Amino acid sequence: MHFIAADVPLSKENIIWPTGQGIWCLAFRPTEDQAFYGNVAQTNFLVGYDLDKMIVSFKATDCTKMA
Numbered sequence: 194m195h196f197i198a199a200d201v202p203l204s205k206e207n208i209i210w211p212t213g214q215g216i217w218c219l220a221f222r223p224t225e226d227q228a229f230y231g232n233v234a235q236t237n238f239l240v241g242y243d244l245d246k247m248i249v250s251f252k253a254t255d256c257t258k259m260a
Contacts, residue, residue: 206237210233238252
């Protein structure tokens, strides 16, 4: 995923989603003027928000190991 000041590398689990036996869907959809960074793309990332500096950060994480 490319942002203005950074790139976030996505795994196949962040890009395609199983919908049935042997059926996979892309986790993206086209839009005319807006982009949405949805929950599938954010899977296994810690997302940080610095409201003062207006910065969003992403850290790849195995969320299954978090308590």
